[in-house]
Amino acid sequence: MNRRGFLKLATGGAVGATLLQAEACGMPLRQQKVAKVPAPRLEIPTTCDMCVNKCSLIAIVQGGVVKKLNPNPENPKSRGMLCARGNAGIQQLYDPARIKHPMMRTGERGEGKWKVVSWDEALDFTAQKLSAVKEKYGPQGTLWSSSESFQEQFFRNLGQAFGSPNSVRHPTLCLASVNLAYSLTFGTVPSFDVQNARYIIMSGANRLESFITPDTMDLVASTTDRKARLVYLDPRFTKTAAKADEWYPIRPGTDLAFILAMLNVIIGENRYDKEFVSTYCSGFEQLAEHVKQYSPDWAAEETQISSKHILRVAREFSDAAPRAMYYAGRRSSWYRDDFSMRRGQAILNAIIGNWDRQGGMVPNAKVELGELMFLPWDDPTAPRVDELDRNFPLAAKGDGVYLRLRENVIAGQPYPVKGWMVYKQDPVSGIPDQDKTLQMLRQMDFVGVIDIQMSDTAWFADVILPESTYLERLDPVEMLAGIRPVVVYRQPVVKPLYDTKPLLEIVQGVAKRLNLSQYFDYTMEQWIAEQVKALPMDLPLEYLKKHGVYSSAQFPKYGTTLTPDHRFVTKSGKIELLSRRLQEAGYDPLPIYHPPTQVPEGQFRLVLGRHAFFTHASTTNYPWLNSFSTENTLWIHPKPADSLGIKDSDRIEVASGSGSIRIKARVTPKIRPDCVFMQHGFGKHSPWLRLANSGGSDAQLLETAWDKVSGGAAMHETFVKVRKV
């Protein structure tokens, strides 16, 4: 805001106060009449970072202030939309709870005593502490946790160049089981062509509240304009359920029984795509034999979905093939045998022949980007602390297995880990079993956090290195593989408001002090220049600066892998219905059903999910979003609520084997009587996140359990007791 305008308005005291408030909330200020020449209204294309979808947007900037974020229709993935969170990106930039300077802890961890320090001091301290850990425990004594961003690679590279094998990322809290299951079946993880599908089955993939672009938008358009059929299984009546043609409140943990019975029907009635299966798949005979035991009547008992419906859905599904799909979930960290369920889905999709077909599954296409060559470092020599080779031989090495890793670090096995660098991740509020995360954190000699806001993890850190937000940052160009691959560009729309830095500069600052500068001897501009060289145009950078996104009209392409000589990236070169790699690793090569643990008498199964206006645990403190849900509640069905004497809005205590919280009840028929549900991202410790201090944290309740093949956290295996307080 310009100073003259402010003084003019500030003459009315009340109005001035309101404006200050408005500024604090990041609201665009009205144009001031006194400004004779209004600042030019700039429209700057860039890329959203409020969740993982990377939607293209156009920032409206006037006088150095971001006034509005509009969708950029040029991106075929985000399809001209910007969701509630994207619109609230302004509040991330102008958030009063941002970390505005480097800070170091002066009191005990978590006591909240901080001093503002210079970057030199913060970086010196970080490097000294990392060196001290290295000296005592070796480089493997440091742990490097990060979540996805366009700059994350620099952080991971620093950890590796430092010599640590211990990086841990988010997939085992999210989609590791899906990724592994589809990779082992098809040799790759495909996208789903929701836009052209005629029949879609979703198991607890609440796609209308948990946005994935373009699937969310396509799902609405497909089911309304094009009359695709949506069959939806979920213990909870979500917004996706509200839009589904059929909703079945399936007994939690039995989705694989539903899938196996579908396989039983489709194979038993010869409804599979014989030509496709004989040309492209291996292991069909064993599969056919294996699923004979799983009849619809049997599955009806397990799932509590009548066999009549299972039979009909199986027939309709195969009739609609290849424009039919059993849609893969995204956060698939549910049960101890989650991987088997995802393999079942992949196999079901395979035998109806929807692979690489319009309206089915399509292997992701790519746009080539160039790469800057930098000096390589020696690979870390120590084994990973989570002992992946022994515990999860098929899991993705670079991602690690979070919960297993935490167990080992707490136990000091196989070796001590005493330094923890965290980037853009909030393990304290984001990971099941918070007491254990705090236990892991407490045994560290050093905890350094790079973030934009005072997350719960930052609150317990020794040093905080503040990153600039996405609206202030130039990032590497990012290619998003998909049915329509796109290249997105993120450029700063305003100068950094505070004493913050982009991650690359933070990494370079630490690297210099650790004598690792030679591995980071480049600038962001040089990095980007190499990347965009590969784009098929004369002035690629100018194009991206102007458009914010590049995509090619040659997509979508279907059927590129449908030639009999195509080799899938599997052991046999075929789509593996029976997986040889699973067999060799000592796992079941075909998915075998194991019934879920029964809900103990008087308890409930805790299930998790999302609202469209929150991103995991990270946006609950932004007022524009928080206003839709100022605290989280525990959804409980009227029947058990009644017998427990719980009325809507009553304060209740929820207790599991890991912890207990107090929260308000929401009595609603939108959930199975044997389950309760709560939203993620509340009950935070950090007083800076005042609006998210309300309600309770699911991380305190969730117990430690994981899927045995992928290592994905099993977040629906916790049972809770509920009582009125």
Added chain:
Amino acid sequence: MTNRPKRYALAIDAKKCIDCKACVVACRAENGVPLGKSRNWINEELRGDWPKLMEVFEPEQCHHCEEPACVRVCPTGASYQRPDGVVAINRSECVGCRYCMIACPYDARFFRDDLGVVEKCDLCARRLDRGELPACVETCPSKVRIFGDLNDPTSEIHQILEKRQYRVKKREAGTGPQIYYLL
């Protein structure tokens, strides 16, 4: 539909609304609407009982009526109708008497304590004048709202209202509401 050269209106395909709140936040950002108030909102209705449930979501905002009761009762002329049909408020003329809030059949107006004036949706008049869509229309992931000129036979809204059945809310209020809910 009217003898205006232009008649802006909204068609709303509520079946496509997933209650994601993008329109509400986009409006707040575009128009500086303070927390606790809103120029647009989403009605939710849950029917039935477990497990036979049904839930509908229906976005709503000012209906930009052809015969706006709010304009009729406004003593200062602050509430007015533009030639393109958009009902707007001239803040500098508003004395905050709030007659219009009582007159509006849709409860689409609210009082701003901080400014002492009444406020409501003006279909982002500033954006319209720049040739842009209203923020709620543009930002929507599932493209629930169709905005356009009813009098332009080539417009999407004109064509969709010729093809599809629709209803308006509270027709009996006699104000000629211009949000057409597609059936």
